[in-house]
Amino acid sequence: MTILIEQPQLGFEEEEKKIPVDEKELGLDGGFVVPQTNSFGQTFRDYDAGGERQPGVENFYRINHISQTYDFVKRMREEYAKLNRVEMSIWECCELLNNVVDESDPDLDEPQIEHLLQTAEAIRKDYPNEDWLHLTGLIHDLGKVLLLPSFGELPQWAVVGDTFPVGCAFDESIVHHKYFKENPDYNNPAFNTKYGVYSEGCGLNNVMMSWGHDDYMYLVAKENKTTLPSAALFIIRYHSFYALHRSEAYKHLMNEEDIENLKWLQIFNKYDLYSKSKVRIDVEKVKPYYLSLIEKYFPAKLKW
Numbered sequence: 484m485t486i487l488i489e490q491p492q493l494g495f496e497e498e499e500k501k502i503p504v505d506e507k508e509l510g511l512d513g514g515f516v517v518p519q520t521n522s523f524g525q526t527f528r529d530y531d532a533g534g535e536r537q538p539g540v541e542n543f544y545r546i547n548h549i550s551q552t553y554d555f556v557k558r559m560r561e562e563y564a565k566l567n568r569v570e571m572s573i574w575e576c577c578e579l580l581n582n583v584v585d586e587s588d589p590d591l592d593e594p595q596i597e598h599l600l601q602t603a604e605a606i607r608k609d610y611p612n613e614d615w616l617h618l619t620g621l622i623h624d625l626g627k628v629l630l631l632p633s634f635g636e637l638p639q640w641a642v643v644g645d646t647f648p649v650g651c652a653f654d655e656s657i658v659h660h661k662y663f664k665e666n667p668d669y670n671n672p673a674f675n676t677k678y679g680v681y682s683e684g685c686g687l688n689n690v691m692m693s694w695g696h697d698d699y700m701y702l703v704a705k706e707n708k709t710t711l712p713s714a715a716l717f718i719i720r721y722h723s724f725y726a727l728h729r730s731e732a733y734k735h736l737m738n739e740e741d742i743e744n745l746k747w748l749q750i751f752n753k754y755d756l757y758s759k760s761k762v763r764i765d766v767e768k769v770k771p772y773y774l775s776l777i778e779k780y781f782p783a784k785l786k787w
């Protein structure tokens with residue numbers, strides 16, 4: 484029952500693009516200061532904080548956990564693999580996110596374009612030479628356009644929030660785990676064991692993740708033949724997989740390449756999570772720089 488999705492084979496050129504992960508090797512001082520609290524005065528990712536956003540966020544996860552089943556994900560992957568909805572550039576997509584607000588996020592109620600630029604600019608300060616990582620910051624959440632009418636207007640529960648594997652047991656570390664009890668897969672013996680339909684070390688590429696903006700943007704980038712390195716595609720695809728990159732669950736499904744790429748994801752996560760603030764970036768000022776990166780790593784128009 485395992486669904487195999489093709490991963491670009493690492494040829495000679497791609498091999499050379501592999502990037503050193505050691506922060507010391509990169510000569511960085513990690514200037515970014517992790518703030519103690521979010522813009523609402525609470526600790527980041529506190530899902531039981533009881534603040535103004537809590538009831539909405541909890542309700543979001545209730546519906547998300549009940550509805551993300553193995554069959555649902557399979558259907559979504561097939562449907563969106565067609566990439567037959569829209570043709571546009573990466574920057575046009577960034578602008579579309581001007582009007583998107585994420586209901587799953589306890590730390591941010593700003594339009595998403597702010598979050599993209601805040602993430603990218605924070606990375607750029609600490610890792611000035613890793614231009615691929617700046618661009619990864621800019622585009623990692625573009626898949627949230629799935630909320631908009633021309634992309635199928637999917638409900639929030641099918642677009643945002645933390646992701647997790649389907650087809651095997653839901654790990655206890657997943658936010659608001661209790662709501663999985665009402666997911667039909669929860670009582671299905673094919674899907675509710677440690678390995679479920681997978682096997683030890685099978686590689687995350689062979690694992691079906693709950694459907695949302697991560698997997699969609701990965702698909703868009705890959706199918707439109709981005710020249711970004713494999714670590715960038717991994718970051719885009721798994722940045723919402725907190726059970727893995729924060730709680731170290733599901734490690735038994737990883738292969739060697741996943742282990743390498745996870746190091747970059749963990750660096751990235753610091754900027755994705757803690758750069759969320761009310762301090763706005765001047766879009767027009769930074770736009771030329773990001774346009775030059777887009778031109779370097781993507782075709783002018785992409786299929787979405």
Ligand SMILES: O[C@H]1[C@H](O)[C@@H](O)[C@H](O)[C@@H](O)[C@H]1O
Binds near residue numbers: 585589724
């Ligand atoms: O609420 C947030 C948001 O949807 C992010 O884009 C996602 O990456 C996180 O995992 C999630 O917790």
Ligand SMILES: [Fe+2]
Binds near residue numbers: 624723
């Ligand atoms: Fe995200």
Ligand SMILES: [Fe+2]
Binds near residue numbers: 598602623624755
């Ligand atoms: Fe993000």
